[in-house]
Structures are given as C-alpha cells and as structure tokens.
Amino acid sequence: MESPNFTPVRLCFAAAHVVLRDSYASVGHSLQKPGPAAEIAQHIDWDTTMGIRRRLDARGFGIAEAMDTAQRFFLGWESARELIFRCGALELSNGFCAGAGTDHLPPIQRTSNLIDGVVYQITLIQRCGGIPVILPMPWLSQNKVPEKTYVEVYRTILKQVKGPLFLHWLGPMFLPSLEGYFPGNSFLDILALDREKVRGCKLSLLDDALELRVRRELLPHDQIVLTGDDFHFGRLMLGGDPQGPAPERPPVVRYNTRIGKHRVAVGDFSHALLGILDGISKPAQQALQALARNDAAEFLRLMTPCEALGQHIFGAPTQHYKAGLAHLAWKNGWQGNSMLVNREDLARDAAHYAKCEELARACGAL
Numbered sequence: 001m002e003s004p005n006f007t008p009v010r011l012c013f014a015a016a017h018v019v020l021r022d023s024y025a026s027v028g029h030s031l032q033k034p035g036p037a038a039e040i041a042q043h044i045d046w047d048t049t050m051g052i053r054r055r056l057d058a059r060g061f062g063i064a065e066a067m068d069t070a071q072r073f074f075l076g077w078e079s080a081r082e083l084i085f086r087c088g089a090l091e092l093s094n095g096f097c098a099g100a101g102t103d104h105l106p107p108i109q110r111t112s113n114l115i116d117g118v119v120y121q122i123t124l125i126q127r128c129g130g131i132p133v134i135l136p137m138p139w140l141s142q143n144k145v146p147e148k149t150y151v152e153v154y155r156t157i158l159k160q161v162k163g164p165l166f167l168h169w170l171g172p173m174f175l176p177s178l179e180g181y182f183p184g185n186s187f188l189d190i191l192a193l194d195r196e197k198v199r200g201c202k203l204s205l206l207d208d209a210l211e212l213r214v215r216r217e218l219l220p221h222d223q224i225v226l227t228g229d230d231f232h233f234g235r236l237m238l239g240g241d242p243q244g245p246a247p248e249r250p251p252v253v254r255y256n257t258r259i260g261k262h263r264v265a266v267g268d269f270s271h272a273l274l275g276i277l278d279g280i281s282k283p284a285q286q287a288l289q290a291l292a293r294n295d296a297a298e299f300l301r302l303m304t305p306c307e308a309l310g311q312h313i314f315g316a317p318t319q320h321y322k323a324g325l326a327h328l329a330w331k332n333g334w335q336g337n338s339m340l341v342n343r344e345d346l347a348r349d350a351a352h353y354a355k356c357e358e359l360a361r362a363c364g365a366l
Contacts, residue, residue, distance in 0.1 A: 009291050010265070012060070012271065012273075014061040014224065014278050015064055015070070015273060015274060015275040016053050016064070018323050018340075019045045019049045019326075019329075020045060020337065020339045021045045030342055034342045037079060040079065045335070047089060051334065055090040056264075057090070057294045059282065060094060061094055063087055063092060063095075064096070065084055065087040067079040068174055069353070070341060071342075072101070072103070074098045074341045080103065094260065096130045098133065099132075100135060101121060101137065102118060105299075114137050115160075122165065130167040130290040131260050132166070133167075134166070138175065141177060141179060150182060151186050162194055164199040164260055165293045166201055167190060168228075171205040174318060178361060186222065190305075191223065195223055201207065201214070203225055204228030205228075205229070206231050208231075208242045210285075211227060215270055225271065226272055226276075227270035228274060230274055230311075233307065233310065235269055235300075238300065238303075240269070242354075248316060252266065253268075276313065280306045282314060282365060283302050284302075285362040290302065295355075305363035322344060323345045323347060323352075324348065327357075327358055328366060331366075332358060
C-alpha cells in the first residue's frame with residue numbers, strides 16, 4: 001500500500017463486487033435458473049460499480065477486477081471485459097490487476113484452446129494497464145488431467161506473454177468444479193517456470209498452514225503470496241507463523257522488488273488480494289497505517305474484529321460471500337440496493353445479514 005505518509009509495507013488489492021440497477025429485481029434470474037450473460041449486462045449499474053472502485057482506490061487499495069467477487073463465473077466475458085476496460089480507464093492511483101481466463105471461448109475441446117484463450121485475455125488486461133492474474137481453468141480438474149499436463153499448459157502460456165503476472169489457486173469451497181486442481185507438486189513447479197514473469201500467487205484455499213509453506217518457499221526468489229484467506233488475513237499479512245503466539249512484525253528482507261508500478265516489500269509475510277477488503281477498507285487502511293509505524297499490536301487490534309467479520313461473511317456455503325459485501329455497501333449508502341447477479345443475495349437469510357451488520361459495526365466498517 002503506497003501512501004505519502006507511510007512506508008509501503010504490503011501490496012493490497014481489493015476484489016470488488018458489481019452493482020445492479022433496481023430494474024434487475026423484476027427479471028427473474030436465480031441461482032436455480034441463471035440468466036443469460038447478455039441479459040444480465042443490461043442491468044449493471046456501471047457508474048456505481050466504478051464508484052466502488054474509486055472509493056477503494058482513495059483508501060489506498062489497488063483493485064482486483066473481474067475476479068470471483070465480481071461473480072466472474074456468472075457475469076460472462078463481455079461484461080468482464082467491460083469491467084477491465086472501465087477499470088483501466090479510471091487510471092487509479094494504486095493500479096489494478098484482473099483475472100485472465102477462457103470464458104470468451106465456446107466449450108473447450110483441448111488444452112490448446114485453454115492456452116490460446118488465456119494468452120488472449122492476458123494481453124488484453126496488459127493493454128488496459130492491469131496486471132494479469134491467471135485464473136484456474138476448471139476444464140483441467142473436470143477432465144482429471146495429469147500433473148505434467150498442468151505444467152505444460154502453464155509453461156506454454158508463459159512462453160507467449162510478458163510479465164508481471166500472478167497465478168491464482170482458487171479452492172473448491174469457492175467453485176466446486178476446482179476439486180483436485182494443481183495435483184501433486186504442479187503448483188510450485190509452475191511458479192518456478194519463469195520467476196521474472198510470475199511474480200507470485202494468490203491463494204484462496206482458506207488454509208493458513210499451506211500459505212505459510214508456500215510463502216517461505218517463494219521468499220528466496222522474490223516472489224510473493226497475495227493472501228486470499230478471508231478467515232486469517234490479519235495474522236498472515238502481519239507475518240510469521242499465524243498459529244503461533246502473536247508475533248512481532250517480521251523484518252523486511254528487501255524493498256528492491258518491483259511488480260508493475262509497485263515497489264514491494266519482501267519478507268516472511270503475505271500481501272493481499274481479498275474480497276473482504278471490499279467491505280473493510282476503512283479499518284483495514286487504519287490497520288496498515290499502524291503496521292507502517294511498526295505498531296504490530298495496533299495492527300492486530302484493528303484486524304482481529306475484521307477477521308471475525310470475514311469469517312462470518314465467508315462462512316459456508318463460502319461461495320455466497322458476495323452477498324455480505326453487497327449488503328454492507330448498501331447499508332453504507334454506497335449503492336441503492338443489495339442485489340447480486342442471479343439474485344445470489346437471496347442465498348443468505350435475514351439472520352446472516354443482521355450478524356454482518358453487528359460485526360461490521362464492531363470493526364468500524366459500518
């Protein structure tokens with residue numbers, strides 16, 4: 001996070017949601033009967049959606065665009081591309097990254113389709129000024145391809161593109177079709193293919209022990225982990241062993257690492273690409289400012305109730321977490337309704353939303 005008053009201590013991207021116009025209430029889309037992407041696009045409130053991104057940028061966060069928080073797997077490529085174009089046009093002070101996948105293609109038939117599709121989207125994101133995040137390709141896990149095929153697919157993609165970029169490992173709690181993704185040692189093998197291009201990874205597995213192991217594996221190579229762990233993010237961003245006693249802030253090993261426009265601190269800690277930052281930008285900004293002052297205790301004091309909110313919003317079934325984020329944005333007056341694409345907001349009940357509000361007040365996010 002860059003700030004004129006504080007030394008940058010963590011690179012933080014907030015994964016932002018999409019806002020719908022009131023007219024969407026009468027369309028009839030649902031999780032049971034999802035609407036066609038072209039029809040969904042007619043009801044996106046683009047101005048308010050971009051306003052969410054400007055607000056996050058003003059608080060010092062980069063934007064993670066067209067990711068799962070934006071309901072990427074419902075939204076369709078045409079709207080995802082529009083999000084990327086519009087986000088790039090904002091010329092945000094803290095920049096943006098964006099998901100690169102294959103959702104512009106007809107049904108995948110072979111690995112060459114995957115490769116061509118991801119290369120196309122990476123190139124488009126870079127032309128818009130963003131850092132690509134290679135999204136998981138469900139076709140690989142659905143077809144149970146062997147470990148070596150994963151490595152070869154990613155190797156061929158990397159040969160055709162420029163860096164910097166990140167690798168995303170999204171767990172099945174967010175998208176069930178990703179069960180078994182990155183078999184064996186394929187994940188670390190792919191990260192090692194071209195460390196100058198692949199500047200790190202985003203982990204969305206809600207597994208703090210795994211994240212610690214990956215982070216320490218990458219540290220000697222100046223690659224970073226962007227935590228996607230919305231349960232344990234405070235301890236992971238502070239650094240050290242998240243399961244141990246409250247640690248002091250681990251030292252910065254190097255500041256000479258650059259990722260795009262960002263000067264990035266490297267050490268035994270995680271950076272962040274988090275959906276929960278969409279909902280906790282104010283207290284998280286304050287916490288990161290405390291961390292920049294080397295006040296680890298104040299950082300944890302502010303982040304601990306934010307983690308409690310994250311654990312509730314991302315509680316099972318985890319994939320419906322966007323509902324809590326949209327609800328809080330609505331309650332804060334940043335959008336006129338709390339609807340989500342395919343009315344995913346209806347997947348949570350009134351008690352869930354009441355608890356969201358209680359925990360958001362406790363952490364200063366409402």
